[in-house]
Amino acid sequence: MVAAELSVTGTEIPGLLMVQLPVHGDERGWFKENWQREKMVAAGLPDFGPVQNNISFNAAVGTTRGIHAEPWDKYISVATGKIFGAWVDLRAGAGFGTLVTAQISPGQAVFVPRGVGNAFQTLEPDTAYTYLVNDHWSARAQEQYTFLNLADPTVAVPWPIGLDQAVLSDKDRAHPALETVTPMDPAPIIILGANGQLGRALISHCQDHAIPHLGFDRTSWDLTAPHAWPTPALQGARAVINAAAHTQVDDAETPEGRPQAWAANATAVTALAAACRAAGVPLAHVSTDYVFDGTLPVDQAYSTDAPVSPVSVYGQSKAAGEAAAATVPRHWIVRTSWVIGDGHNFVATMARLAATGVDPTVVDDQHGRLTFTPDLAQALIHLITTEAPTGTYHYTCDGPAVTWHQIAQWVYSDAGHDPARITPISTAEYTATRPGQAPRPTNSTLDLTSARDAGLALSDLRSRLTAWLDSSPHTSS
Incomplete structure (x- = not known):
C-alpha cells in the first residue's frame, strides 16, 4: 500500500x-x-x-x-x-x-x-x-x-x-x-482585571466587536484567593486574558508591598496556569519591560528571547509569573511598556500640569515607547481570535525610542504650551530626592518583530499620542 x-x-x-x-x-x-x-x-x-x-x-x-x-x-x-x-x-x-x-x-x-x-x-x-x-x-x-x-x-x-x-x-x-435552532455563540473570553485600565479597554473592544466575554474584577475573581475563584466559568471558555496585576512598582519595594506583588504577579499566576491547564483553556498573560534590567545600549531593542534579568521586585515577580504562564500548553505572553489608559497616567498628568501652569522636571535618560490600552486590547484579542502561535510577544507603539522628557515635550506642544517649560533631569538626580524609588530600566525598548509577524496593528508613537490627546476624556485629571 x-x-x-x-x-x-x-x-x-x-x-x-x-x-x-x-x-x-x-x-x-x-x-x-x-x-x-x-x-x-x-x-x-x-x-x-x-x-x-x-x-x-x-x-x-x-x-x-x-x-x-x-x-x-x-x-x-x-x-x-x-x-x-x-x-x-x-x-x-x-x-x-x-x-x-x-x-x-x-x-x-x-x-x-x-x-x-x-x-x-x-x-x-x-x-x-x-x-x-x-x-x-x-x-x-x-x-x-x-x-x-x-x-x-x-x-x-x-x-x-x-x-x-x-x-x-x-x-x-x-x-x-x-x-x-438557536445559533451557538462563540465561546466567551474571560477577562481578569476587568476594572483596570487595560481591563476596561478589553471589555470595550469586545463590546464594540460583539465578541462574547466575561469580565471579572477583584471583587468577583481575586487572583490572590484561588480557593474562591469561580473556576466553573473556565469550562468551555475561548481563552483567559490575565490583565490583573500588582503594578505599584515603588510600593513593591516596601516590606508590605513585596509579598503583595509576589502574591498577585507570581503565586496567583501559578495557580491560574494550573486552572487553565486543567480546563484545557488557553491563557493570554500580560507582562512588562521590567523583566529586563535595561542595560542594553539605547540604540538596541530587547528581543523576545533575550534573557530576563529584572532588578526590581515588580520585575522579578512578573518574570516569575511569565514562567508560570508558559506552562499552559496554549499561551501568549505579551510584554509591553509605558502603558497609557483612561485613568491616572503620565500623559494625563503632563496635560494637566501644562493646563495649570506647572513647569515640571522629567527624566531624560530612560528610553522606550508608549503603549495605549485600546491598542494593546486589540492585540490581545487578535492573538486569541486568530489562534496565533504559542509564545512570547512584544507589543508597544512603533517608531524610534524616546525618553519621558521627550514625551512630556510632545504633550505640552500638542496642548499649545511651550515645551521648553519642562526641565530635563537624570534618573539619579530624580531619585536622590525621592527615597524608596524602585530601579527603572534605562532601556525599555522592545523589539516588535513578533508583533509584526503575528499581523498585529502597530501605531506610530508620535501620531498616536496626538490622537490620544485629541480625545479629552483621556487627559482629564
Whole structure:
C-alpha cells in the first residue's frame, strides 16, 4: 500500500478541515499516525489541545448519529470501516445552515470546530471512529449543545441510506428543524482585571466587536484567593486574558508591598496556569519591560528571547509569573511598556500640569515607547481570535525610542504650551530626592518583530499620542 501525503484542506464551512492521513499497509494490515501534533499543526490543523479521546462503535450498516454541535473542537477519524459524514454550521453568522458532506475511511480525518454540527452514517458493518476533544464532557457542558434534525428539509442532507431504513435513536429523531435552532455563540473570553485600565479597554473592544466575554474584577475573581475563584466559568471558555496585576512598582519595594506583588504577579499566576491547564483553556498573560534590567545600549531593542534579568521586585515577580504562564500548553505572553489608559497616567498628568501652569522636571535618560490600552486590547484579542502561535510577544507603539522628557515635550506642544517649560533631569538626580524609588530600566525598548509577524496593528508613537490627546476624556485629571 502506498501511503498518501499528509495534507489539510478547508471547506465551505470556515474552520471545518479535511485531513488526508498517510496509511501504511501490507499483508498484516495497516498503520497510521492518527494524531501527531507537530506534523499536523505544521500542515495546518489548529493546535487545539485535546484532553479526551472517545471511540464510537457501530455494529450495523446505516447507523446514524447527530446532528450535534458541541461547545468544543473535535478531531475525528475512522479506525475501521467507512462512514458518510455531514456537517452543518450552527454558529451565529452568515454561514448558519451551510452543509458539507464527505465519505470518511481510515485514510481521512476531519477537524470540526466548536458550534459546527456533525453527524455520521455507517456504510460498512462494525465501523468504529475515534474523536479527540479539547474539553472534558460534563452535564454542564452538555447543556450548551445545539442540535439539528437529521431530516431537516432546509439543509437536506443527502443520506446514502434513507433515514426510514437507518438505525437512529429517538433523541436524534426529535431534534429541531433549522428554523427553530438557536445559533451557538462563540465561546466567551474571560477577562481578569476587568476594572483596570487595560481591563476596561478589553471589555470595550469586545463590546464594540460583539465578541462574547466575561469580565471579572477583584471583587468577583481575586487572583490572590484561588480557593474562591469561580473556576466553573473556565469550562468551555475561548481563552483567559490575565490583565490583573500588582503594578505599584515603588510600593513593591516596601516590606508590605513585596509579598503583595509576589502574591498577585507570581503565586496567583501559578495557580491560574494550573486552572487553565486543567480546563484545557488557553491563557493570554500580560507582562512588562521590567523583566529586563535595561542595560542594553539605547540604540538596541530587547528581543523576545533575550534573557530576563529584572532588578526590581515588580520585575522579578512578573518574570516569575511569565514562567508560570508558559506552562499552559496554549499561551501568549505579551510584554509591553509605558502603558497609557483612561485613568491616572503620565500623559494625563503632563496635560494637566501644562493646563495649570506647572513647569515640571522629567527624566531624560530612560528610553522606550508608549503603549495605549485600546491598542494593546486589540492585540490581545487578535492573538486569541486568530489562534496565533504559542509564545512570547512584544507589543508597544512603533517608531524610534524616546525618553519621558521627550514625551512630556510632545504633550505640552500638542496642548499649545511651550515645551521648553519642562526641565530635563537624570534618573539619579530624580531619585536622590525621592527615597524608596524602585530601579527603572534605562532601556525599555522592545523589539516588535513578533508583533509584526503575528499581523498585529502597530501605531506610530508620535501620531498616536496626538490622537490620544485629541480625545479629552483621556487627559482629564
